[in-house]
Amino acid sequence: MLSPSRPRPLSVSAGLTLLVALLLTLPAHAQKQPGYQGPFALTNAQVIVAPGDTLDRGTVVVQGDSIAAVGPDVSVPSDAQAFDLSGQRVYPGFIDSGTHLGLAEIGSLPETQDFNEVGNLTAHMNALAAVNPSTVHVPTTRVHGITSVITEPENGILPGTSALIGLHGYTPEQMHLGDVTLTKLNFPSVGRQGPSDDRSPETIQTEAEKALSKLNELWSEAKRYARIDSAVAEQPEARRQPEFVPAMEGLLPVIRGEQPLMISANAAADISTALDWAEERGVLDQVILSGALEGWRVADEIATADVPVLVGSIMQPPSRESDRYDKAYRTPALLHDAGVTVALRSGKTENVRNLVFHAGFAAAHGLGKTEALRAITTNPARIFGVADQVGTIEAGKRANLFVANGDPLQPATDVQHLFIDGYKLPLENRATKLYDEFLNRNPGLTK
Amino acid sequence: MTASTFRRYGLGLLGLVLLVLPSRLCAQDYEVPTVTDTYALQNARVVQAPGQVLESATVVVRDGVIEAVGDDAEVPYDARTIEADSLVVYAGFIDGFSHAGVEMPDTEDEDVEDPGNPPPDAAGIQPDRSVRPFLSPEESDLKSLREAGFTLGHVAPEGQMLPGASAHVFYGGETADDMVLETSPTLFAQLQTANGYVYPATDMAVIAQMRQLFREAERRQQLDAAYERDPTGRSQPPQDPEHSALFPVLDGETPLAFYADEALSLHRILALHQELDFPLVLAGLGEGHELVSTLQGVDAPFFLTLDLPEEPTRSSGPDTTMADTTSAPSQYYSPEFKAPSYETVAEEEANLELRHAMERQAYLKTAATLHEAGLTFGFTTREADPGDVRSTLRTMIEQGLPEETALAALTTRPAAQLGLDNRLGTVEEGKIANLVVTDGPYFGEGTSVQHVFVDGRLYDYSSDGGDTGEVSGDVSAVLGTWSYTLETPQGDLSGEVTIEGGPSGLDGTFTGPQGDEQPLRSVSFDGTTLSFTVDSPQGGSVSVSVTVEGDTFDGSASTSGGSFPISGERTSSPNATQK
Structure with missing residues (x-):
């Protein structure tokens, strides 16, 4: 979304001059070195191969963009840069299942918010197209071991497609992980929306019925569009293309069963309605539920529907005043206990790094450490269909992993090294630069 | 904020209240895009033209045109199929004359310097105007007429004696441009005096002014012709748009379309027609039964009004006196009767x-009378209430107008009279896809319009059936006009609600603070609780639920933005006050 008030980029020559000036005068402030690929050997480390599967002392060899070998007696290639990691742990990179990373820069500047397109039916908007690979928030996110995120559009009933991106790359396409694209549906609200919603029960019901019938109409039109499109494809010479309806075009992959449908719903009534709706339309097996803050109220229904859930953000008060203070923190555990596959989402832009603390809260509120780790590694990898590429430290997978000096869900733990697609990436970021500068203020605050 | 600005912006505020929390509304306030313009009505009873019926046929509509009609018509790959087994397809109705879809700008009364010799627009002489810039697809009469089955009309701008050129207008479309089939088929004229104390202020002046315009236009035409032959030695002919606009009328190419209901006006128009010899279209004819023989000698398309006199109300309730039309009436009006004491x-x-009943009877019979006299006519909805059109037609049929003639007067005849019969009027291959789809014979009592196609665009009314609320208890407790006050955070808004109907169902109108009227939907009443829904012109709807006690009510109006207290008081009821 290019807002008209956004300043025009500097002209190329002016930009170049500026760049040269920056390089000449401020080398110390630029990122010291870019990421580089190995081979690397991480030796003598405790390797968390997968949540619940720990190698007490082992070696991980990274070659090119992937993991070449993992094990207690793996030989270190002679050309590998070796790290002796005694007392440290190697984890698979974490995955945040719902953010605006790359789509927003500064919260108070509307010009930098690219996840909110105007209009209700914008299913043809692809979040990936708007991702800014050089956003300052990516390095800030990596410091806590997060290596991939879902980044998603927001506004309207069909805001567009979300994408799974790796947090290293200089073009959106480089970052796109496993071509994972999910069509998002903000399910219309059918119930009371909170304590401030003082609509009468009749109004709520009529508005809900109206919203649903509108959605049904939309879906049947989309199906019709797909049917016409297929009919034309059969005899392209004899038949003419239907009028191009972008939103309908955007829904084609979902209608044809080729793309998952990420349904965002939080209230219990909305979730059950959404599940029934999806079942009636035969798309239940494509559905991934997102948000689901009241999912615990209908956990059995979700489990029966066999729909995975991207829960969060759980760091908030409960949706109803009558609920226990920790209901939101406990939601992942309650869903998991009912048999639902749970992944965690922070729902953030600047604070995606806090995903580890969300997981920590979930772990402490009934989910347990292992399941909490699964919710940010293997579970999202499986839900998004990239379990063969990420989520664990196994030979052949993408080298998305990091080294920490303790439990990464604990705030005191530091990440020492981080690798994405085999690139060893520097961990400095805007926050560390500010930290370094202000720690060594000169002349300080003496006067 | 003063009281008057409040009145002016009040409804906007109501809209604002509705839109304060757009995030809640946004989930439903969108148009589902149409993915195909191809439709197939399958296995329908198709009335191709009056008297020409296919019992079970498929009608294929594509790109605004009827592509195929027949029992062997193939359903195309890109069609949206409508199962029409129990439905009847008619050609879309054609309105012989109306102002549907016309939204004239508010004119402010300007002081005319010399009221005896005003500028043309102050005198109402604007034949150079076109209806085109005043068209809007959102106009409410247009929507109601479409719902009654009208798909195209001969539409003129509003004004005084010569308001401007008409157009053949589709009663549907997304933009005003979609609506126009042809511009300037006629110039609209009526015996209407100027606004305010300005010449022409009487009928005699209007007629004199017409005559003067014709004479002057004729003179200018001659001057133009002479100047064109040889400009040397001649001064340039005078030019102005009012007279130039009349040239095609003088040439016999463009008719003047007059609207008049009263017999006297009709006589005056016909006299003028004879005197000035212009091509004529005559609409209205409310008192046409008074001048049948005169009309027989007139060569012009006629469009009969679909407005009939209402039953009068008496202190004792509605007057149900019927005129006895048998050859040997048991009772009859005696003009000599005098009450001796x-x-x-x-x-x-x-x-x-x-006497009233007999008089009314003559009006109810007008259509039949004209038909029996061998006159062919279409209909005009200009003075009609769109919601009453079907019952009016039923009355005309009861009074002796053959059903097929009524259908012809809605379809084939106006198509021919307006010169559009090569494109409209029947359900045939190649015609413009203007269709009315009903769930039974159109003139039947319980029939409702299910779909209307206008220029190939589908308007679906099939789900509107659930829009009537349940009614029980004594409805007289709610009938009448109520003033209401709605308390919103932005201040109080007030207006009127009118409830009409009877035990079989209630309806009514909601007048906003700005004077804007909206129909009530789903009006239900159970003896104490009255509830209804009103759509806001800005989008969204308000559900009102109130408890009625005597002549006051109290309750709440809920929108998606929250609930607001509403209270009201009955200002008039049909039993207490008389018109």
Whole structure:
């Protein structure tokens, strides 16, 4: 979304001059070195191969963009840069299942918010197209071991497609992980929306019925569009293309069963309605539920529907005043206990790094450490269909992993090294630069 | 904020209240895009033209045109199929004359310097205007007429004696441009005096002014022709748009379309027509039964009004006196009857009511009378209430107008009269896809319009059936006009609600603070609780639920933005006050 008030980029020559000036005068402030690929050997480390599967002392060899070998007696290639990691742990990179990373820069500047397109039916908007690979928030996110995120559009009933991106790359396409694209549906609200919603029960019901019938109409039109499109494809010479309806075009992959449908719903009534709706339309097996803050109220229904859930953000008060203070923190555990596959989402832009603390809260509120780790590694990898590429430290997978000096869900733990697609990436970021500068203020605050 | 600005912006505020929390509304306030313009109505009873019926046929509509009609018509790959087994397809109705879809700008009364010789627009002489810039697809009469089955009309701008050029207008479309089939088929004229104390202020002046315009236009045409032959030695002919606009009328190419209901006006127009010899279209004819023989000698398309006199109401309730039209009436109006004393006033009253009924009867029979006299006519909805069109047609049929003639007067005849019969009027291959789809014979009592196609665009009314609320208890407790006050955070808003109907169902109108009227939907009443829904012109809807106690009510109005207290008081009821 290019807002008209956004300043025009500097002209190329002016930009170049500026760049040269920056390089000449401020080398110390630029990122010291870019990421580089190995081979690397991480030796003598405790390797968390997968949540619940720990190698007490082992070696991980990274070659090119992937993991070449993992094990207690793996030989270190002679050309590998070796790290002796005694007392440290190697984890698979974490995955945040719902953010605006790359789509927003500064919260108070509307010009930098690219996840909110105007209009209700914008299913043809692809979040990936708007991702800014050089956003300052990516390095800030990596410091806590997060290596991939879902980044998603927001506004309207069909805001567009979300994408799974790796947090290293200089073009959106480089970052796109496993071509994972999910069509998002903000399910219309059918119930009371909170304590401030003082609509009468009749109004709520009529508005809900109206919203649903509108959605049904939309879906049947989309199906019709797909049917016409297929009919034309059969005899392209004899038949003419239907009028191009972008939103309908955007829904084609979902209608044809080729793309998952990420349904965002939080209230219990909305979730059950959404599940029934999806079942009636035969798309239940494509559905991934997102948000689901009241999912615990209908956990059995979700489990029966066999729909995975991207829960969060759980760091908030409960949706109803009558609920226990920790209901939101406990939601992942309650869903998991009912048999639902749970992944965690922070729902953030600047604070995606806090995903580890969300997981920590979930772990402490009934989910347990292992399941909490699964919710940010293997579970999202499986839900998004990239379990063969990420989520664990196994030979052949993408080298998305990091080294920490303790439990990464604990705030005191530091990440020492981080690798994405085999690139060893520097961990400095805007926050560390500010930290370094202000720690060594000169002349300080003496006067 | 002063009271007057409040009145002016009040409804906007109501809209604002509705839109304060757009995030809640946004989930439903969108148009589902149409993915195909191809439709197939399968296995329908198709009335191709009056008297020409296919019992089970498929109608294929594509790109605004009827592509195929027949029992062997193939359903195309890109069609949206409508199962029409129990439905009847008619050609879309054609309105012979109306102002549907026309939204004239508010004109402010300007002081005319010399009222005896005003500028043309102040005098109402604007034949150079076109209806085109005043068209809007959102105009409410247009929508109601479409719902009644009208798909195209001969539409003129509003004004005084010569308001401007008409157009053949589709009663549907997304933009005003979609609506226009042809511009300037006629110039609209009426015996209408100027606004305010300005010449022409009387009928005699209007007629004199017409005559003057014609004479002057004729003169200018001659000057133009002479100047074109040889400009040397001649001054340039005078030019102005008012006279130039009349040239095609003088040439016999463009008719003047007059609207008049009263017999006297009709006579005056016909006299003018004879005198000035212009091509004529005559609409209205409300008192046409008074001048049948005169009309027989007139060569012009006629469009009969679909407005009939209402039954009068009496202190004792509605007057149900019927005129006895049998050859040997059991009772009849006696013009000689005089009440000799106060004791016989009731007799005089009965005599008078009988006279009213007889008089009304003549109007109800007008269509039949004209038909029996061999006159062909279409219909005009200009003075009609769109919601009453079907019952009016039923009355005309009851009074002797053959059903097929009524259908012809809605379809084939106006198509021919307006010169559009090569494109409209029947359900045939190649015609413009203007269709009315009903769930039974159109003139039947319980029939409702399910779909209307206008230029190939589908308007679906099939889900509107659930829009009537349940009614029980004594409805007289709610009938009438109520003033209401709605308390919103932005201040109080007030207006009127009118509830009409009877035990079989209620409806009514909601007048916003700005004077804007909206129909009530789903009006239900159970003896104490009255509830209804009103759509806001800005989008969204308000559900009102109130408890009625005597002549006051109290309750709440809920929108998606929250609930607001509403209270009201009955200002008039049909029993208490008389018109």
